[in-house]
Amino acid sequence: MDHIVYIGIGSNLGDRLWNCRRAVELLAQYEAMKVVRVSPWYESEAIPVDGGERGPQPWFINGAIEIRTTLSASELLAALQGIEREMGRELPRSKGAPRTIDLDILLYGGAVINEVDLIIPHPELAKRSFVLAPLCDIAPHAVEALSGHSVKQLLQNLEAGFRVQAHTDSNSRLCAVAHIAQAQGRCNASR
Ligand code: ADP
Ligand code: MG
Secondary structure: OOEEEEEEEEEOOOOHHHHHHHHHHHHHOOOOEEEEEEOOOEEEOOOOOOOOOOOOOOOEEEEEEEEEEOOOHHHHHHHHHHHHHHOOOOOOOOOOOOOOOEEEEEEEOOOOEEEOOEEEOOOOHHHOHHHHHHHHHHOOOOEOOOOOOEHHHHHHHOOOOOOEEEOOOHHHOOOOOOOHHHHHHHHHHOO
């Protein structure tokens, strides 16, 4: 049976947009996965992590994709970690360090998983505008199983916090600054 899965993609090292797109290409090469939707890309301020590297970090490019897969959640995590390694992400790394690519399982159908190395829904999902904004573009009505809230509701519930802006990649045009309130507005406008 095909599972509907949402994956969060992020990069803040090297050619960030290329890295994100490359990760999607690599995912699409798996026979057991079909990439169904790719969100627009966003730029977001790096969140300082307790005990993480000091000093300002480069902004991230973030996006989200929807896939259909026959892989189990743990098989999928292994595949994502394989791609992270293939793309030169150093593991283990200090928490909060810049990374070429970060691939997180956000939602795996309606599953709730609490294992040492795999937590689904992703535990930070409801707090992170840079995940919810792109996810809302492709799946506003997907439900976060623990809260029972839709992605759209979670995004609307977020307080204005870290900055997220739409990333216009064509010809490196200036990014239109869209703070979280505007990302929320976009989500409303799309439905
Ligand atoms: P973060 O994504 O929070 O910035 P990392 O990518 O460095 O941090 O975290 C990697 C660890 O998170 C891995 O060891 C992985 O086992 C664990 N993990 C737990 N839940 C998930 C999930 N839903 N998706 C991806 N990794 C997860
Ligand atoms: Mg990760």
